[in-house]
Amino acid sequence: MTLTRSRSRDLLAQAENLMPGGVNSPVRAFRAVGGEPVVIESASGCRIKDVDGNEYIDYIGSWGPMLLGHAHEEVIQAVEKAVRAGLSFGATNPCEVELAELIIEMVPSVERVRLVNSGTEATMSAVRLARGYTGRHDIIKFEGCYHGHSDCLLAKAGSGAMTLALPDSAGVPPAVTQNTIILPYNDLAAVEKAFAEKPDQIAGIIIEPVAGNMGVIVPSTEYLQGLRDLCTKHGAVLIFDEVMTGFRVAAGGVQARVGIMPDLTCLGKIVGGGMPLACYGGKKEIMECVAPTGPVYQAGTLSGNPIATAAGRATLEIIKRTPQLYDQIEKRSEQLHLGLEKLADRHGVVACSNRMGSMMTLFFQEGPVVDYDTAKASNTDMYGEFFRGMLTEGIYLAPSQFEAAFIGSAHGEQEIEQTLAAADKAFAKLTRA
Numbered sequence: 001m002t003l004t005r006s007r008s009r010d011l012l013a014q015a016e017n018l019m020p021g022g023v024n025s026p027v028r029a030f031r032a033v034g035g036e037p038v039v040i041e042s043a044s045g046c047r048i049k050d051v052d053g054n055e056y057i058d059y060i061g062s063w064g065p066m067l068l069g070h071a072h073e074e075v076i077q078a079v080e081k082a083v084r085a086g087l088s089f090g091a092t093n094p095c096e097v098e099l100a101e102l103i104i105e106m107v108p109s110v111e112r113v114r115l116v117n118s119g120t121e122a123t124m125s126a127v128r129l130a131r132g133y134t135g136r137h138d139i140i141k142f143e144g145c146y147h148g149h150s151d152c153l154l155a156k157a158g159s160g161a162m163t164l165a166l167p168d169s170a171g172v173p174p175a176v177t178q179n180t181i182i183l184p185y186n187d188l189a190a191v192e193k194a195f196a197e198k199p200d201q202i203a204g205i206i207i208e209p210v211a212g213n214m215g216v217i218v219p220s221t222e223y224l225q226g227l228r229d230l231c232t233k234h235g236a237v238l239i240f241d242e243v244m245t246g247f248r249v250a251a252g253g254v255q256a257r258v259g260i261m262p263d264l265t266c267l268g269k270i271v272g273g274g275m276p277l278a279c280y281g282g283k284k285e286i287m288e289c290v291a292p293t294g295p296v297y298q299a300g301t302l303s304g305n306p307i308a309t310a311a312g313r314a315t316l317e318i319i320k321r322t323p324q325l326y327d328q329i330e331k332r333s334e335q336l337h338l339g340l341e342k343l344a345d346r347h348g349v350v351a352c353s354n355r356m357g358s359m360m361t362l363f364f365q366e367g368p369v370v371d372y373d374t375a376k377a378s379n380t381d382m383y384g385e386f387f388r389g390m391l392t393e394g395i396y397l398a399p400s401q402f403e404a405a406f407i408g409s410a411h412g413e414q415e416i417e418q419t420l421a422a423a424d425k426a427f428a429k430l431t432r433a
């Protein structure tokens with residue numbers, strides 16, 4: 001298949017003179033995979049269309065939100081109706097109350113919730129709350145987990161086991177990351193050691209309970225339970241960042257799937273149904289520390305926006321009344337996961353696939369991939385080549401080895417088969433070292 005991309009090319013050339021890299025979020029520039037990004041004009045179901053009229057089966061789903069597929073009729077109608085009633089009030093509206101009720105009903109550990117506008121805002125606020133609630137400063141974060149781009153979470157490990165974390169971006173002062181402790185993912189002994197070395201100083205742990213931002217990594221249940229027990233023992237706050245996994249691996253997120261309850265949960269992506277909406281929530285006792293009931297300040301002009309909450313409410317209502325949609329998505333995801341592994345094997349391509357529910361990553365390496373160090377051992381050049389081959393065949397994967405592919409309820413058996421047929425061709429074309 002040869003695709004014309006002239007209009008995408010023109011728009012990107014124009015965009016590069018207007019925005020850094022021509023994008024508003026770095027990964028969209030395709031720097032990790034090479035090739036030229038496409039400019040998207042519209043999307044429907046599991047398909048997206050670029051400005052040159054090329055159609056792709058979409059496995060990015062706006063980086064997670066589109067569990068129900070693009071432009072779902074019921075969600076669009078809810079948004080259209082809300083728009084007619086005004087775009088923003090800066091005061092409580094009925095829809096945000098109903099959305100809060102749905103979140104609390106569906107996510108087991110959440111008793112109180114605060115709506116915000118992005119995942120970054122949710123995690124930043126949850127960390128502040130953990131610190132304000134405990135009166136402690138240190139936060140444990142794990143290597144390879146992404147929690148948005150707030151200063152204290154843009155940190156990487158320094159040299160040596162327990163040295164101070166270092167800024168992971170220019171512009172972050174070292175003073176801001178010195179209370180962030182970076183530990184390897186999936187390694188309970190490292191967390192035990194940190195608590196032993198700093199008793200009464202650790203405010204909390206923030207973790208992606210299934211990692212998606214270094215590619216998909218599913219930690220052991222014992223590990224998550226171990227974190228829960230350590231936090232309980234030391235009076236620290238356990239924060240599950242379920243911005244990606246919430247309403248994705250199950251209606252109630254990872255916590256519902258594995259039965260381990262955090263103190264605070266961050267949600268984003270699906271909870272906004274494709275609109276800019278996220279939230280943090282958890283135990284009543286902790287959440288009551290947020291202003292105006294408590295001393296931890298956090299606010300937002302557009303928080304609980306009526307259009308965003310309308311999209312979120314419609315999305316969660318559909319999920320709630322059709323729980324069987326997860327079985328269908330699980331089946332399709334497994335079909336794709338096993339199909340890709342089998343095809344790679346048939347073509348002599350070294351690859352392994354990690355998956356939970358409808359999020360998965362095909363790592364170009366032998367595996368197993370269990371943490372950031374093992375993830376980094378992937379052949380990213382080969383992933384880039386595979387990615388470009390798939391795009392040529394009309395399959396839109398994440399433009400980085402270290403991201404998840406998402407399947408939604410709009411991906412049918414036929415689309416999975418079409419994707420596997422495309423993968424067959426893309427694998428065959430790979431250059432071998």
Ligand SMILES: *Cc1c(COP(=O)(O)O)cnc(C)c1O
Nearest residue numbers: 118119120146147148241243244
């Ligand atoms: C996407 C993501 C975020 C950041 O959310 P934004 O809305 O992009 O700010 C935080 N945590 C996790 C786990 C994510 O996947």
